[in-house]
Amino acid sequence: MTGPDAKRIYLSPPHLDGREQEYLLRAFDSNWITTCGPQVDAFEQDICARTGIRHGVALASGTAALHLGLLILGVGPGDEVLCSTLTFAASANAIVYCGATPVFIDSDRETWTMDPRLLAEELERALRRDRRPKAVLVVDLYGQCADYGPIRETCSRYNLPVLEDAAEALGATYQGAAAGKFGALGVFSFNGNKIITTSGGGMLVSDNREYIDRARFLSTQARDPAPFYQHSHIGYNYRLSNLLAALGQAQLERLSEKILRKKAIQEQYRQALADLPGITFMPEAPYGCSNGWLTVLLIDPERFGSDREAVRLALEADRIESRPIWKPMHMQPVFDCSEGGSPISGSETGPGQGRVKSRAVGGPVSEDLFARGLCLPSGAQLTEEDLERIIAIIQRCRR
Numbered sequence: 420m421t422g423p424d425a426k427r428i429y430l431s432p433p434h435l436d437g438r439e440q441e442y443l444l445r446a447f448d449s450n451w452i453t454t455c456g457p458q459v460d461a462f463e464q465d466i467c468a469r470t471g472i473r474h475g476v477a478l479a480s481g482t483a484a485l486h487l488g489l490l491i492l493g494v495g496p497g498d499e500v501l502c503s504t505l506t507f508a509a510s511a512n513a514i515v516y517c518g519a520t521p522v523f524i525d526s527d528r529e530t531w532t533m534d535p536r537l538l539a540e541e542l543e544r545a546l547r548r549d550r551r552p553k554a555v556l557v558v559d560l561y562g563q564c565a566d567y568g569p570i571r572e573t574c575s576r577y578n579l580p581v582l583e584d585a586a587e588a589l590g591a592t593y594q595g596a597a598a599g600k601f602g603a604l605g606v607f608s609f610n611g612n613k614i615i616t617t618s619g620g621g622m623l624v625s626d627n628r629e630y631i632d633r634a635r636f637l638s639t640q641a642r643d644p645a646p647f648y649q650h651s652h653i654g655y656n657y658r659l660s661n662l663l664a665a666l667g668q669a670q671l672e673r674l675s676e677k678i679l680r681k682k683a684i685q686e687q688y689r690q691a692l693a694d695l696p697g698i699t700f701m702p703e704a705p706y707g708c709s710n711g712w713l714t715v716l717l718i719d720p721e722r723f724g725s726d727r728e729a730v731r732l733a734l735e736a737d738r739i740e741s742r743p744i745w746k747p748m749h750m751q752p753v754f755d756c757s758e759g760g761s762p763i764s765g766s767e768t769g770p771g772q773g774r775v776k777s778r779a780v781g782g783p784v785s786e787d788l789f790a791r792g793l794c795l796p797s798g799a800q801l802t803e804e805d806l807e808r809i810i811a812i813i814q815r816c817r818r
């Protein structure tokens with residue numbers, strides 16, 4: 420069925436097809452209805468086993484994990500942090516939570532992730548100006564790892580730590596190793612739209628035990644080891660609920676199946692649409708394997724005869740949700756990347772207080788991707804019928 424009574428198709432809805440209920444009830448019955456417990460511990464171990472990363476701390480969100488990750492790398496007021504511009508706001512927001520200034524680096528045309536050459540150029544300039552950034556926040560976009568070979572080579576030459584935002588990339592690989600492993604610390608998200616979900620949740624991971632111990636301490640209100648409540652540091656209430664960790668365990672058991680299904684969906688879109696003039700897909704870089712989280716395509720309005728927005732509205736008219744790709748951070752009203760008064764000295768405002776002074780390095784690539792890119796429904800539960808409906812509407816938009 421199509422039209423106003425058609426079944427609503429969402430972009431990336433939760434997909435609970437495993438032992439979620441059983442594990443949730445087990446956690447419920449154990450009475451660990453709190454932010455610690457056997458399921459939290461087990462979920463951390465499961466993620467470590469799956470990714471080959473040594474240590475992890477389960478947190479209330481990916482955003483909380485980014486915030487703690489930056490704090491552990493020593494990011495504070497007045498610092499600059501280089502960050503992928505093509506990302507979800509949470510990556511940049513976490514930098515501002517620390518009082519630091521984001522410097523947004525444009526995408527590479529071939530991978531859509533941070534351009535390693537722009538990063539190297541910016542670091543050279545920064546050091547000539549004697550303004551060392553504190554860290555580099557690299558985003559794995561739509562399930563595809565950034566190009567960590569050159570990125571890590573540059574960063575280690577300048578002795579700069581990388582924080583890997585792998586919120587969208589659980590299960591992806593780069594040269595055979597798991598996403599999340601390529602920084603001093605890595606971040607996963609289990610938000611409702613991610614490849615696995617705990618409804619809300621995240622994890623900070625690292626091979627460095629001290630980092631994760633410190634994050635665990637800060638995430639549980641920074642309680643000193645004493646019989647009474649004593650605090651020598653300002654902490655946070657950032658831990659994951661034990662009930663939600665139970666969901667995470669069940670979801671993770673199905674991750675491989677979800678990836679296979681998402682790759683099959685991507686392949687079906689490609690077969691049906693890739694030959695249309697003016698349609699191209701997000702390139703899968705040869706250095707790794709994407710987890711297929713979202714299928715994303717680019718529409719060239721000249722050649723296709725309709726633009727991205729026309730296609731989005733045609734899908735929406737049939738109750739199908741699609742979304743433009745992330746609006747780059749350097750284009751966001753909240754980040755003031757205008758020239759003038761360089762070098763900048765920290766954020767002039769804080770969270771919730773208006774515009775934040777920041778800076779952009781390049782930008783045309785991500786601006787073009789934003790103008791033409793569309794994320795298609797990619798839920799693992801999409802049926803053949805759903806896919807045919809979506810594909811037919813896109814085909815009909817061609818003029």
Ligand SMILES: *Cc1c(COP(=O)(O)O)cnc(C)c1O
Nearest residue numbers: 480481482507509510586608610
């Ligand atoms: C979803 C997402 C986050 C934030 O994760 P939450 O769990 O929603 O806080 C951070 N970065 C990227 C790139 C994301 O896609």
